[in-house]
Amino acid sequence: MKNQMLTLVLALVLIPFCWAAHTQDTPVAIRGATILTGAGDVIEAGTLVFVGGKIVALGADVSPPDGADVIEAEGLYATPGFIDAYSHVGLGFSSLWHRESLMAASRRIADFLDNPGDSNWLRSGVTTTYVSPGGQNLVGGLGVIVKLTGSIVRDTAAVSASFGETALNAFEAPTTRQGMIAILRQTLIRAQEDALEGEDGRTFAQVLTGELPFRVLANTPDDILTALRLAEEFDLNLILDSAAGGHEVAEAIAKANVPVVVGPTIIGIGSGGPYETFALTPSNAASLHRSGVRIALSTAGFGAGRSVVMEAVLAKAHGLSEAAALGAVTSDAAAILGIGDRLGTLAAGMDADIVLWEGHPISTWGETKRVIVDGETVFER
Template identity: 30%
Template sequence: MTRRLAKGAALIGLFLAASSGALAQAAKPAPTETALALKLRPGLDPRGADFYPSTYKPIASRPVAIVNANILTGTGAEIRGGTIVLSGGKIAAVGQGVTPPAGAQIVDAAGRWVTPGVIDAHSHLGAFSSPGVDGTRDGNENVDPVTPQVWVEHSVWPQDPGFDRARAGGVTSLMILPGSANLFGGRSVALKNVPATTVQAMKFPGAPYGLKMACGENPKERYGSRGRSPATRMGNLAVTRRTWIEAGDYARRWEAFGRRGTGDAPKRDVGLDTLSGVLNGDISVQNHCYRADEMGVVLDLAKEFGYRVTAFHHAVEAYKIADLLKANNVCAAVWANRLVGKMEGNDAIEENAGILQQAGVCVAIHSDSATVIQRLNIESSIALAAARRAGIQISDAEAVKWFTANPAKIMGVLDQTGTLEVGKMGDVVLWSHNPFDIYAVAKKVYIDGAQVYDDDDPAQQHRSDFELIQPKEVN
């Protein structure tokens, strides 16, 4: 992750790798980056560019101190009777015996619970929006098994009411993924869950991109039923390998061009940009995969082409290969217990997350659903309870990472959010109960220090344009 870029640009790493190489130095003096860029018309040079950049601006806020709170920090700590101070959009202080700064709004938690903002590393909000009609079905470019050229942010509808529902469930950040119909589904986008009119205004500043990949039943059945490859799991792998070879070749041609500094530039290919971003370590791989054996194959596939899988998503059989995932430093984003009605989901057990946690694997509880995303705390609670019944001891303070720090890690934003540490974004939820309690609801939700939801105040419950005059009563 050290090569992750601060500005979210995809291919700087490619350029740097080439220009800092020994070959480049041995040849005549390399042209400057600017000089190279000038040779190509706009949009033809992917290197170093930040296309469709984030315009996200934190909502203005005054300092707030939540006092008398039981705080699960997301770092593994539980603070009883603590205070958390948000100031300038950041976490300014957290702990016992913290004195609220003068002028801060004081919120008395009265012994209720505070956690980092909920984070979902697997959402399709805005891409499969509500209402779920043909006109909003924008999540699967399912006409070809290989579509790395699509960027899901170009589908995201910021007015999806699902964003508002998720915010009411405490969700402050989320990763939107394309669907899993394709082997290469396209580029993901990390969002801050704020009301907005453009997707750029939601884009998580500095978050790296991800690539959605899929194995298993979805691609092979989608395309096999149309009489084309892949029709089998071995077909899945064959098409995937062929594509990585294309990507490696494309990356090599840009590297060579970078070294030459002159001559004709390779023709830009948006899909291969994304794939070479993966090969260069700038774009994470988010791999939909259910079965243990398939995850095992994918890990070798990644070795074959020299990239890393950041997380397996759904991963219902991850518990069978917990040690393998640990050894490869791969996270698992899972449900608590969902039987998805597919063969590859048939071995789902509630102890999946617990067994992974016990083995030291980074576990996230994800939603993949506009309903589940509203209660990732409860989803986690179901998994936590099953783990404890099986004799696996996991504290609330550890389990809260499942819907905070660990999804932040999967999204590559843990340095900015996901835990309650001084200097991080002021993304915070005040709950009515312990978050693992079935009756827990998010009472107040803060994003970058600004309150964006209040369960007791309809004026503080944003409604998307779509729902402006829906026949809803006040609470």
């Protein structure tokens, strides 16, 4: 009797694991969808096959393999999971910035994440985001890329800095933008001379070699041009964040071949947002794109409320093409974040992060029907 009970208990314990292994090893085919690959290609009435969390095949002439689980998707669109290229998901207010020093380059945001998963954004079709420190520090630390199921894609993805008034107002000194930039230049020079010790020294060394991108939150045209000059002087792998006034200096940004993470589009002036965003226009993304700047979109959000899907819809409504808007939350966003080898495109070998939509995803009537992350359905309507 005891042996029978033990066998029953073991069976009950092991069945879920056997089923999980079975489902991961079983091919899944999405059949009949209009596939928007994220790289500009459109496959009508296509089939996409994934196994074990990776895409293995897609095309109009692909058939579901024998034994595959088939998801019928006729009349639906299939896209890569959307990417919000700048957010604060999983961070509490007390974790946003380092209050003891203006410079906190080696502060790892991954160490402060509190449940980076977000079901609201997942339901909207967003599966991945770059989580940045706040803008209160001149150099705020190392941002992290996470999937919104909670897994970490890259724990040290970039060094995030801020040239705006938020950083100026957070500390007693410096009191001017010139003073702030002088401190940063001196730090970079010391790092060049191997005179900067400790973790910050090692972090800045990676910035100077280009191994770590240097992301600068800059909104006024003057701050943007300052970031471009520093990038040229020190050969930095620069990414501009927000860039509300980017449309006014778009040609300079394009000439420097620097990508921009645009957004959020809707920011209140005065008590609702920084005055330095006065140049913000909803056509900013379109203006930058027309000038030849590679762009991604973001919300700078904490997870609740508007997702980056709405940023793409707004950008399209104000002049950005449908294809460019889709790229700004898929393939271009992934390329800017340095994860284009895994995410942002539907292609063989890529992560099976897939969203099925009723209605075009870059439209006010687009609605998610199923969201898949790493080959597992995490939301179904």
